[in-house]
Amino acid sequence: MCGICGWVDFRGNLDQQRETLDAMCETMACRGPDAGGTSFHRNAALAHRRLAIIDLPGGNQPMTTETPDGKVSLVYSGESYNFTELRSELRTRGHRFETDSDTEVVLNGYLEWGEGVAERLNGMYAFAIWDARVDKLVLVRDRMGIKPLYYYPTEHGVLFGSEPKAILANPLAEKVVGVDGLREMFALTKKPGHAIWSGMAEVEPGTVLTVDRDGTHQHTYWKLEAREHTADAAETSGHVRELLDDIVSRQLISDVPRCVLLSGGLDSSAITALAAKQLESSGERVRSFAVDFLGQTENFVADSLRDTPDGPYVHDVAQHVNSQHQDIVLDPRTLADPAVRRAAVGARDVPLGLGDMDNSLYLLFKSIREHSTVALSGESADEIFGGYKWFFDQRAREADTFPWLAALGEEHTSGESVLDPALAKSLDLPGYVDAEYRNAVRDLPELAGESSFERKMREMNYLHLTRFVRMLLDRKDRMSMAVGLEVRVPFCDHRLVEYVFNAPWSLKTHDGREKSLLRRATSDVLPRSVSERVKSPYPSTQDPNYAAELQRQSKELLTANDPAAELLNGEWLKKIVERPAEQVDTTMRNALERLLDVSIWMQQHNPAIKV
Structure with a gap:
């Protein structure tokens, strides 16, 4: 895993821009703490920060190869889990390798297949190739959008980077956020290709984007398609298990310590159990980590999203698979620490107001990094198998909008209600969300003969796989x-996504519960308590001391007339900070989280807001 960035200028000599490229690259030092490198060509400059995972001594970048017609240079972020097979195939085609890294496989794959190399990769990746033979930049992003990649067209070329902050470090990029940028910040949607910052865009998942002297061009090499599924429940769940066994085996490959993220839910527990089984043959115990909050299990109160605390189920799994387990227990003071919030907001580049859920995830990962460099996660199973409660909510099913917005409402999304009334009117979030929903369903793949109900459920899956999951994957990556x-x-893994997407909803819920296929496919390796557990989202602290600390910090901002308050409903926020902490409900707490996040974001970037 790494960070990449670069600059193409067809009218300039970028060899004179080393200081600027270094500044761009330095913004991503955290993504690649092990090494850094740059490569300069007359019209292109590439930079790379490396987190060494595979072939520690041999995978340094940028990686360049000489051809009779000119140089080809690559900066690559991610992992290709089928690189050993591809390397063998390329060797039969005459390619020679000097390292054991997947990076060299991708580079040689491009030399052999051109942009078509993207279609042959299985993994998570974002990479850039400067092909001096034809003066062309090639940007490629993985099918599901696991790894981020942004670009910013300029008068004579383009800037690109793994994160917006790398691009914004170049003086050619203006730090401007317009109407649509603000809409994305507060609407809890994910517009494909959108990057919040005016003039900046995101390379869409499953896309190859090229930049040459004639401009920018792109083509989609992968998208979800509707296909007939004829297998029954037993055969389908059996194939799901076969895929998962292969996927977990591939994703455990690493030259550095690895672990699993364990929440006690079906998804992460399945990955943990399958990883434990894979490692058992070599006498190795899987290492697992979980986040928890001080007193959460003892004082837990069920709410509309969470029926049970995670702790007991985490420990059931850890004991069942004999993992080397560690709980990362966080207290309210640590969660609310402004330094932690600054780190979390700085990592995400955007103030989404998830507060303790972002802060705790950052602290969890920071603690894990002291022991492991690679972690396997259960992320995305709910989107693939239909695990969220709103998949079973008649109101959400029938809603003429994104189902999660219909189910969660303002209580959990903290969108329009938190905005300054005049700004809210100007942004028209309901109109924006409606337009984005229409755009999303317009691309829904259809299957002839499908019932109206099955089509609706396919739509719900499709919206989650092309909109909702991308927000979660971006959060996880950052x-x-x-x-x-x-x-x-x-x-x-795109093979699993394609297969389960086309399984009818009647199969996905064949036993009357959510994620029936996954439950059936993995029940033999799970404790019964977890196999039977109802979906519970990522945890959030219920401690009123956390809300009280949010009130205290927010009151200081409001008293100091912080610029963030100009975007938000200041009068309403002032009333919230004066309430007893026990009376601060979810909507109010989310509003305070927004205020604090927006304040830090404006301090970090000093953006020009143009409405």
Whole structure:
């Protein structure tokens, strides 16, 4: 895992821009703490920060090869889990290798297949190739959008980077956030290709984008397609298990210590159990980590999202698979520490107001990094197998909008209600969300003969796989890479995604419960308590002392007339900070989280807001 950035200028000599490229690269030092490098060509400059995972001595970048017609240079972030097979195939085609890294396989794959190399990769990746033979930049992003990649067209070329902050470090990039940027910040949607910052865009998942002297061009090499599924429940769940066994085996490959993230839910527990089984043959115990909050289990109160605390289920799994387990227990003071919030907001580049859920994830990853460099996660199973409660909510099913917005409402999204009334009217979030929903369903793949109900459920799956999951994957990447931890997501293997997407909803819920296929496919390796557990989202602290600390910090900002308050509903926020902490409900707490996040974000970037 790494960070990449670069600059193409077809009218300039970028060899004179070393200081600027170094500044761009330095913003991603956390993504690659092990090494850094640059490569300069007349019209292109590439930079790389490395987190060494595979072939520690041999995978340094930028990686360049000489051809009779000119140089080809690569900067690469991610992992290709089928690189050994590809290397063998390339050797039969006459390619020679000097390292054991997957980076060299990707580079030689490009020399052999051109941009078509993207279609042959299985993994999570974002990479850039400067092909001096034809003066062309090639940007490639993985199918599910696990690894980020942004670009910023300029008058004579383009800037690109793993994160917006790398691009913003170049004086050619203006720090401006316009109307659509603000809408994305507060709407809890994910517009494909959007990057919050005006003039900046995101390379879309499953896309190859090229830049040459004639401009920018892109083509999609992968997207979800509707296909007939004829297998029954037993055969389908059996194939799911076969895929998972292969996926976990591939994603455990590492030359550095690895572990699993364990929440006690079906998804992470399945990955933990399958990893434990894979490692058992070599006499190795799987290492697992979980986040918890001080007193959470003893004082837990069920709410609309969470029926049970995670702790007991985490320990059931750890004991069942004999993992080397560690709980990372956080207290309210640590969660609310402004330094932690600054780190979390800085990692994400955008103030989404998730507060303790972002802060705790950052602290969890920071603690894990002291022991491991790679972690496997259960992220994305809910989107693939249909695990969220709102998949079973009639109101969400029938809603003419994104189902998570219909189910969660303002209580959990803290969108329009937190904004300054005049700004809210100007942004028109309901209109924006409606337009984005129409755009999303317009691309829904259809299957002839499918019932209206099955089509609706396919739509719900599709929206989660092309919108909702991308927000979660971006969060996971930013928080983990902020501390130099590589998090792998086995459920995002495109083979599994394609297969389960086309399984009818009647199969996904064949036993009347959520995620029936996954439950059936992995029940033999799980304790019964977890196999039967109902979905519970990522945990959030219920300690009123946390809310009280949010009130205290927010009151200081409001008293100091912080610029963030100008974007938000200041009068409402002032009333919230004066309430007893026990009376601060979810909506109010989320509003305070927004205020604090926006304040830090504005301090860090000093953006020009243009409405």
